[in-house]
Each structure stands twice: as structure tokens, then as C-alpha cells.
Amino acid sequence: MIDVLDPRHDAEPAYWTALRERAGLRADWSWEVLATQAWAARTPQPVTVFRDGGEPRGVVGAAWVTGRTRRYRFAGTGRGRLGGLVVRAPGVSSLPGWWFADAGADGGLSRLLETYVPAMRAELGPGFRAMLVRQLGEPAAAGGRVRLVRRTEDVAVLDVARFASRDDWMQSLARKRKQNLRKIFRTVDADPSIAVRLVPGKEADPVAVAEVLRHNERKHRDVPIVALPHFVGYLTALLRQPDVSVVEYHDTATGRLLAVGSLFDHPGLPIARHWGAVEREDGGRPNLYFHFYGEAVRWALANGRPSVLFGKGMAELKATLGARLVPQYAAAVPVLASRRHA
Structure with missing residues (x-):
């Protein structure tokens, strides 16, 4: 089961506290904080949760960036026809924006490609054209699906x-x-x-x-x-x-x-x-x-x-x-x- 949530409009899920504790998600992931940040953001901030029955098995935070996105403009009600997702942690840019219970040796990149991308394709439609994943560890092979990998700033x-x-x-x-x-x-x-x-x-x-x-x-x-x-x-x-x-x-x-x-x-x-x-x-x-x-x-x-x-x-x-x-x-x-x- 997959829940694609908008913190601006969706209430805190009943499983959220347990998910945060299991995944070690810090204060930025408090639902109250997510909602407040989403209302003040320049992009929609979808939060996607993967569940096995009632048990959360993964979560991904992202920003939906389109041609409407502007530096000093708040996110509107519409999505825009074409865009991409930037997968990153809410608030802090030095941590990954995802957690999976079975992340594997590549830190969850395969799960993002095999599970998250199809889920968001179904949610956002054909206008979803690209995804940028930040804060990966060592580059992991993922077939031909990752076209460009670049080293970014180290974290201390x-x-x-x-x-x-x-x-x-x-x-x-x-x-x-x-x-x-x-x-x-x-x-x-x-x-x-x-x-x-x-x-x-x-x-x-x-x-x-x-x-x-x-x-x-x-x-x-x-x-x-x-x-x-x-x-x-x-x-x-x-x-x-x-x-x-x-x-x-x-x-x-x-x-x-x-x-x-x-x-x-x-x-x-x-x-x-x-x-x-x-x-x-x-x-x-x-x-x-x-x-x-x-x-x-x-x-x-x-x-x-x-x-x-x-x-x-x-x-x-x-x-x-x-x-x-x-x-x-x-x-x-x-x-x-x-x-x-x-």
C-alpha cells in the first residue's frame, strides 16, 4: 500500500509517530513541522509512505519542481503540466530524503527507482519527467536508469x-x-x-x-x-x-x-x-x-x-x-x- 500525502491538507497519519521512531527521523519530520514548512514553500512537498498492511516500510520526502516554480513565489494549488521531483530531506540538506526498512547495499536507490518512481508516475501523470536524488553515499550501479551521477559537497x-x-x-x-x-x-x-x-x-x-x-x-x-x-x-x-x-x-x-x-x-x-x-x-x-x-x-x-x-x-x-x-x-x-x- 502506498500513501502519497500533502502535509498542507492531509492529517497526520496514525502510524507517523511509530514510523519516525523506527526510521530515526528527526524534528524536521514532525508532521506539524512538515505542514508548516509546506505552506511556506515555493514547491509542493509530497510525502510518500510505503506500507505492508498497517506497518510502514519506507518513506520519501520530495519537492515537485515545475516551470511555475519561482524563487520568491509560494506553491500554488495546481501542479503544473511538466516537472520533476527533487528527493531530499525536509529542512536539512545534508541528509537523505528517504528511508526504507530494507534499503539494501545501495542505501535505498534501487527501491527509489523500482518502487517510488512508478508510484509517483501514477500520482503525477505523464508530466513527471525526471527525478534528482541528493545525498547519496558512494555511487551505486542501477542499470541504465541513472544517467548522471555527480559528486556534491561533502558532509562533515x-x-x-x-x-x-x-x-x-x-x-x-x-x-x-x-x-x-x-x-x-x-x-x-x-x-x-x-x-x-x-x-x-x-x-x-x-x-x-x-x-x-x-x-x-x-x-x-x-x-x-x-x-x-x-x-x-x-x-x-x-x-x-x-x-x-x-x-x-x-x-x-x-x-x-x-x-x-x-x-x-x-x-x-x-x-x-x-x-x-x-x-x-x-x-x-x-x-x-x-x-x-x-x-x-x-x-x-x-x-x-x-x-x-x-x-x-x-x-x-x-x-x-x-x-x-x-x-x-x-x-x-x-x-x-x-x-x-x-
């Missing part, structure tokens, strides 16, 4: 299980980086004008968080395709999920939020999900990102987590902080060709 994973403390982690780094971090931590921790606190996400002010995160969005306006700005309603739903924590940096004199990073818990691989900071010329402080890295290490160790995912971008810098870089790939799939081989 910091393994912390071997460390006993933040200082222990720093000790493992190169001498220059270690000295730099120690100076940063001493400076920030001893500065009475800035307060650092780690709190559940529900205690954060989503308006202040949105304002700080948009500083980063403005810095990347030169990038042709970037995410839409962070909407307060979406952040309100996201931050109140029980597996979300935030590290906040406040000006003690004014109470202003100067920087913020979020951590999404997970038994095996938590995520450092957001980061934003006010520019120095606007009253911000230097080097808070490095301090946040240290706070994430302490948080992971305190909660017995073996690793933390620090996402994409700034790969060389993250490597100097001890992260290993995991190669990622994207695959382009022509749907008509896939169907002939199915």
Missing part, C-alpha cells in the same frame, strides 16, 4: 566517542588550531558582556532566532539557488519539538540575541542544524561559531552521542576541527527511461 561528521571532555577533543587537534580554540573559549567564557546558554528549543524566541538566521541568508544572496528566508511560524513549530536544543549568545546589557545554533538530537547522529550570527559591524562578536562547535562537543558527550553531523560547507575549516568529510553524490534519473527498465 565529528566523531566524539573517543573523547572524555571538550578539552580532550581540543587536545587531538593540530597545535595552531588547539591554541586558537583555547583562546576563543577563554575569551568568551570570561566575557561578562555575553551570556551563553544551552536550552530546549521551546525556550527560545522564534522571532529573535529568525532575525539572527536571516543574517546568514543575506550573506548568501549571490548564490543563484538558496533556501527561502526562515519564517517565524515554521521556526515556532520546529523549535518546540522535544528533540531540539539551542545554544544562544546574548548581549547581557541589552538582552539582544547575537548568535544562535541548534542541535537536533538522535541516538546515533545528532545534527548541528542551524547557525546564525550578527555581523561585527552590527554589534556581533567574533569567533562565536568556533565556540558553538565546542558547545556541541560538550553537549554530545554529556548525552552519550558518538558523533555530530555538522553539515555541508566550509569543509576545510571543519576538517581542522577534527571532522571527517563524507563524500556525497547526486543522481539524475530520467523517469521514462526508468519506467522502461522497471
